[in-house]
Amino acid sequence: MPRAIICLLDSVGIGGAPDADHYGDQGANTLGHIAEWAASGKADREGLRSGPLIVPNLDAMGLGAAVKLSTGTLPPGLSDTPKGGCFGVGREVSRGKDTPSGHWEIAGVPVPFDWGYFPQSEPAFPPDLVAALVNRAGLPGILGNKHASGTDIIAALGEEHIRTGKPICYTSIDSVFQIAAHETHFGLDRLYEVCRIAFELTEPLRIGRVIARPFVGEDRNSFRRTGNRRDFAIAPPEPTLLDRNAAAGHQVYAIGKISDIYAGSGVTHKIKGTGIPQLFDKTLDALEMAADRAFIMTNFVDFDSEYGHRRDVPGYAAALELFDRRLPELIARLRHDDLLVITADHGNDPTWPGTDHTREQVPILIFSPALPMGEIGIRPTFADIGETIAAWLGLAPGRHGQSFL
Ligand SMILES: O=P(O)(O)O[C@H]1O[C@H](CO)[C@@H](O)[C@H]1O
Numbered sequence: 001m002p003r004a005i006i007c008l009l010d011s012v013g014i015g016g017a018p019d020a021d022h023y024g025d026q027g028a029n030t031l032g033h034i035a036e037w038a039a040s041g042k043a044d045r046e047g048l049r050s051g052p053l054i055v056p057n058l059d060a061m062g063l064g065a066a067v068k069l070s071t072g073t074l075p076p077g078l079s080d081t082p083k084g085g086c087f088g089v090g091r092e093v094s095r096g097k098d099t100p101s102g103h104w105e106i107a108g109v110p111v112p113f114d115w116g117y118f119p120q121s122e123p124a125f126p127p128d129l130v131a132a133l134v135n136r137a138g139l140p141g142i143l144g145n146k147h148a149s150g151t152d153i154i155a156a157l158g159e160e161h162i163r164t165g166k167p168i169c170y171t172s173i174d175s176v177f178q179i180a181a182h183e184t185h186f187g188l189d190r191l192y193e194v195c196r197i198a199f200e201l202t203e204p205l206r207i208g209r210v211i212a213r214p215f216v217g218e219d220r221n222s223f224r225r226t227g228n229r230r231d232f233a234i235a236p237p238e239p240t241l242l243d244r245n246a247a248a249g250h251q252v253y254a255i256g257k258i259s260d261i262y263a264g265s266g267v268t269h270k271i272k273g274t275g276i277p278q279l280f281d282k283t284l285d286a287l288e289m290a291a292d293r294a295f296i297m298t299n300f301v302d303f304d305s306e307y308g309h310r311r312d313v314p315g316y317a318a319a320l321e322l323f324d325r326r327l328p329e330l331i332a333r334l335r336h337d338d339l340l341v342i343t344a345d346h347g348n349d350p351t352w353p354g355t356d357h358t359r360e361q362v363p364i365l366i367f368s369p370a371l372p373m374g375e376i377g378i379r380p381t382f383a384d385i386g387e388t389i390a391a392w393l394g395l396a397p398g399r400h401g402q403s404f405l
């Protein structure tokens with residue numbers, strides 16, 4: 001009996017989105033640029049990695065071929081002849097280049113509305129929203145109130161936050177309201193409670209997520225965000241693949257950020273984890289436990305949060321190489337009729353200006369011992385991924401997308 005697994009490499013885009021220019025992202029190519037920089041020695045970091053990007057296992061599944069299909073150019077060091085599985089390219093129809101938009105569409109539900117966003121001007125948040133938050137959460141005020149990189153703003157305002165007890169509120173070009181606060185000086189539970197109130201206040205503005213960003217350390221040189229991040233997210237507007245599989249009585253394993261991204265909907269087994277090695281281990285554990293017709297989905301967030309937003313090319317390259325080294329362990333554990341999909345939700349080109357996501361197409365790499373090699377072309381919506389898995393698991397077709405098998 002079949003099972004299906006998605007390893008979602010958060011932000012590992014492969015360029016080529018036809019609407020990239022609407023976002024100022026024409027030419028962005030997360031994977032392609034990392035490979036180029038690595039090949040020219042610009043992704044070297046002592047003690048971490050050096051030289052060309054080494055990802056033979058992803059490449060054997062068609063990563064290089066997918067980038068070539070997406071952009072017309074084969075990145076240096078990659079191959080355009082896969083050794084197994086099916087490869088293709090996913091194109092997003094949802095207008096947001098954010099994590100929920102990408103994930104929901106992958107699970108069969110393109111986002112039919114425009115998210116709310118906060119302006120680049122300062123203050124970024126409407127005064128009545130701030131007043132309501134301060135009042136309801138009993139806060140002495142807030143800090144930040146602007147677009148920012150999360151690590152930069154903690155370095156800049158963390159000491160003042162500890163002194164004043166005012167949480168640091170910031171946003172980005174995504175539909176987010178983020179709150180950074182110290183785990184002990186402010187308190188983790190208090191931070192979550194402030195976020196819960198903020199979520200109630202921002203939901204009518206169609207803000208996709210309120211994100212708790214706890215950190216530790218005593219000064220700007222030692223502040224460090226912890227794994228206790230929590231996302232308070234709007235629920236998808238229609239039943240996703242997760243809901244459909246759970247409603248059919250089958251298991252749905254949500255590993256890492258997945259449960260938060262779908263607001264817990266359709267999740268039967270929520271598994272926490274941080275960092276690529278641990279998330280990989282949890283994926284192997286889930287595969288061990290998973291019953292027939294189970295769906296397992298893991299979000300590997302570090303590509304995005306630790307390296308893409310931080311514009312850290314060597315770090316991103318090393319993370320790809322780490323994932324690639326582990327991949328054979330997963331493939332070796334697949335049963336005959338298990339289906340593995342490796343894909344991404346958007347781009348976050350670490351060579352691009354700024355610190356935000358980039359509008360890109362994504363790789364779709366599919367492997368099953370039961371599946372012959374093939375190419376599935378450029379798919380007009382990420383929802384084709386969800387429909388393929390739905391068909392594989394024996395679910396009725398959904399409203400969006402088509403199976404490519
Ligand atoms: O700079 P940090 O706090 O990592 O924020 C990033 O993380 C958010 C959620 O993925 C994005 O909207 C982006 O702003």
Ligand SMILES: [Mn+2]
Nearest residue numbers: 010011099345
């Ligand atoms: Mn993402």
Ligand SMILES: [Mn+2]
Nearest residue numbers: 304305309357
């Ligand atoms: Mn991100």
